[in-house]
Amino acid sequence: MDASHAFQRRVIADIEDQKSQIEQLYASLEAEKERTEQLLRSIMPEAIAEELKATGKxxxxxxxxxxxxxxxxxxxxxxxxxxxxxxxxxxxxxxxxxxxxxxxxxxxxxxxxxxxxxxxxxxxxxxxxxxxxxxxxxxxxxxxxxxxxxxxxxxxxxxxxxxxxxxxxxxxxxxxxxxxxxxxxxxxxxxxxxxxxxxxxxxxxxxxxxxxxxxxxxxxxxxxxxxxxxxxxxxxxxxxxxxxxx
The missing domain is CATH 3.30.70.1230 (Nucleotide cyclase, GGDEF domain)
Known part of the structure; x- marks a missing residue:
């Protein structure tokens, strides 16, 4: 029983660790996306930057x-x-x-x-x-x-x-x-x-x-x-x- 509980705790801990890593990766990607969009808006008018981002042209x-x-x-x-x-x-x-x-x-x-x-x-x-x-x-x-x-x-x-x-x-x-x-x-x-x-x-x-x-x-x-x-x-x-x- 103790071994089963220990295994469950390890699985839950692994899942929580993976969840934390995914959240950190998502936050990093969002920050990078925001930096990219800020750079785009800094080199062209905002509406044009939005059109380029949405359609690629x-x-x-x-x-x-x-x-x-x-x-x-x-x-x-x-x-x-x-x-x-x-x-x-x-x-x-x-x-x-x-x-x-x-x-x-x-x-x-x-x-x-x-x-x-x-x-x-x-x-x-x-x-x-x-x-x-x-x-x-x-x-x-x-x-x-x-x-x-x-x-x-x-x-x-x-x-x-x-x-x-x-x-x-x-x-x-x-x-x-x-x-x-x-x-x-x-x-x-x-x-x-x-x-x-x-x-x-x-x-x-x-x-x-x-x-x-x-x-x-x-x-x-x-x-x-x-x-x-x-x-x-x-x-x-x-x-x-x-x-x-x-």
């Missing part, structure tokens, strides 16, 4: 009105030629980490970084249809510029001063989608993207430059000032405006 979207922003550090290539690579990455990480927090706060989506260029888009990417994408982008641009100007005279641990910044913004139609299978990435295309890039190329240091299409949608109108005309590659003569950030 994302249908291309045409958005009739969106606002695209580029930021660009002034004289970046020249000023970083003699920089320690580790120090350079550390500084970019500090700046871009701050930019990420700022754009997320205003409901603007980061698209990607290309060297020292930082690209965002705002519009009806998630089908919600409620975001004032011009106001959101201008608010993000104003805060980003303030952050960079605050850091201009700050000396990092690597003893390299901060960089000046220029920002270009344009509003118009875009196409968006996810490309790639092994490492899928969210991206946007269209003339609006090209025009926003032309805005930042023509921009002065520590200035936010707006296309006429974007400036026409800024409220109140007193927040913009005429900058004059620029000749943009592939675009001809464009009228542009400065966003008054202070």
């Amino acid at each position: 994302v249908r291309p979207r045409h958005i009739s009105s969106a606002t695209v922003m580029f930021t660009d550090f002034v004289d970046f290539t020249k000023s970083t030629q003699q920089m320690n690579p580790v120090a350079l990455v550390r500084m970019l990480d500090r700046y871009y980490g701050a930019f990420d927090e700022i754009v997320a706060k205003h409901g603007v989506e980061k698209v990607k970084t290309i060297g020292d260029a930082y690209m965002t888009v705002a519009g009806d990417l998630n089908g919600a249809g409620h975001l004032d994408h011009v106001a959101a982008t201008c608010a993000a641009a104003t805060e980003i510029m303030a952050y960079v100007q605050h850091n201009l005279d700050r000396t990092a641990q690597d003893e390299v001063a901060g960089w000046g910044l220029r920002i270009g913004i344009h509003t118009g139609p875009i196409s968006s989608g996810v490309v790639g299978t092994k490492t899928p990435s969210f991206d946007i295309w269209g003339d609006t993207v090209n025009t926003a890039a032309r805005m930042v190329s023509a921009c002065d240091e520590n200035t936010v430059l707006l296309s006429a299409d974007t400036a026409a949608l800024v409220k109140p109108r007193e927040r913009v000032a005429e900058r004059g005309d620029i000749e943009a590659k592939g675009k001809g003569i464009l009228q542009v405006y400065r966003l008054l950030t202070s």
